[in-house]
Amino acid sequence: MANAGIMAHPPGLTKDGYELQFGTDHMGHALLVKLLTPLLLKTAKRPESKDVRMVWDTSLGHKGHNPKGIEFSKLKTDHSDIVPIYGLQGALGPWVRYAQSKLANLLYARAHAKRYPQITSVSIHPGVSATGLVGGLTWAQKAFVYTTSYMMMIPAEIQVEKGTFYMPVGKKGTTTARGNDADLEQKLWEWTEEELKSWQL
Numbered sequence: 001m002a003n004a005g006i007m008a009h010p011p012g013l014t015k016d017g018y019e020l021q022f023g024t025d026h027m028g029h030a031l032l033v034k035l036l037t038p039l040l041l042k043t044a045k046r047p048e049s050k051d052v053r054m055v056w057d058t059s060l061g062h063k064g065h066n067p068k069g070i071e072f073s074k075l076k077t078d079h080s081d082i083v084p085i086y087g088l089q090g091a092l093g094p095w096v097r098y099a100q101s102k103l104a105n106l107l108y109a110r111a112h113a114k115r116y117p118q119i120t121s122v123s124i125h126p127g128v129s130a131t132g133l134v135g136g137l138t139w140a141q142k143a144f145v146y147t148t149s150y151m152m153m154i155p156a157e158i159q160v161e162k163g164t165f166y167m168p169v170g171k172k173g174t175t176t177a178r179g180n181d182a183d184l185e186q187k188l189w190e191w192t193e194e195e196l197k198s199w200q201l
Contacts, residue, residue, distance in 0.1 A: 002029035002105070003057040003126075008094040011078045021094075022075050025101035029056065030108060030192045031199060037116060044118040051160075056109040056123040058165065062179065064099035069178030071100065072191055104188055106165055106179055111189040113163030124166045125173055 005025045014023030033054060044052040109123035167173035178184055 001055045001057070002033060003055075004028055005057065005101075007061075007098050009097075010094065013076075013078045017076050019075050019077065019097060021097045021101045022104065025098075026104040026108065027192070027195065029105065031196060033112065034196055037112075037119070040119050041116065052119050053160075054109070054112065054119055054121040056105045056121070057126050058105035058109070058123045059098075059102040060125045060167075060173070061095075061099050062102035062106055063176050064095055065103045065176070065178060066096050066100070069100070069103055069176075069181060069184050070188060072187070103176075103179060106175060107181075107185040107188050108192065109165075110163040111185050115189075117162065120160055120162050122160060122162065122164055122166055125168070 006021055009020050012020040014020055014027070016023060016027070018027050036054075040052050040054065043049050106123045109121050112119070113121035161172070165173040165175055165179070
C-alpha cells in the first residue's frame with residue numbers, strides 16, 4: 001500500500017530536489033513500488049496466489065489540479081516565487097501542488113496496472129479522517145481504515161477492476177479530463193522512470 005503523504009505544505013524541496021509534496025506523495029511511492037514489483041511479480045506466479053495487490057492512496061483533492069494537470073517543468077523547484085493563492089487554477093499554491101501530487105498517484109496506479117497485469121493496482125480516495133495528515137480535524141479515523149482496508153483485503157473472488165479509482169466504500173470514483181488523459185499518464189510514467197534511473201536500480 002502506497003499511503004505516505006503530506007498536504008498543502010509551504011514551498012520546499014525534498015533532499016532529492018523535488019517539490020516537497022510531489023517528492024513525498026509521488027516519487028517516494030514510485031521508488032518503493034519499483035523496488036517491490038519484482039517480488040510482487042514473483043509472488044503472482046505462485047500457484048496459491050489468487051491476487052497480488054498494490055493500492056495507491058490518492059484523494060478527491062486531485063481534482064483541484066491546474067489546467068495542465070502536472071507542471072513537469074516545475075517539479076524540481078520549490079515554488080517560493082509563486083504567491084500561494086488557494087484554489088486559483090493555474091497557480092501552484094500549496095493546495096494545487098497537493099492536487100498535482102494526488103493526480104500523479106491516480107495516473108501512476110493506472111499506468112502500473114497496464115504494464116503489470118499480473119498485479120491488481122488500484123487507486124483510492126480513503127475518505128476524510130483525522131490522521132497526521134490533517135491532524136486538526138475531529139473526524140473518526142474509521143473512514144480511512146474502512147476504505148483502505150477494504151481494497152487491501154477484499155476477497156479475490158470479488159472482482160476489482162485493475163487501474164481503477166475507487167471511493168468509499170468500494171465504489172468507482174470519478175475524475176477529471178486530466179485524470180483520464182492517456183498522454184499525461186504516459187508522460188508521467190516515462191518522466192518518473194527517467195528520474196528513478198539516478199537510483200541505479
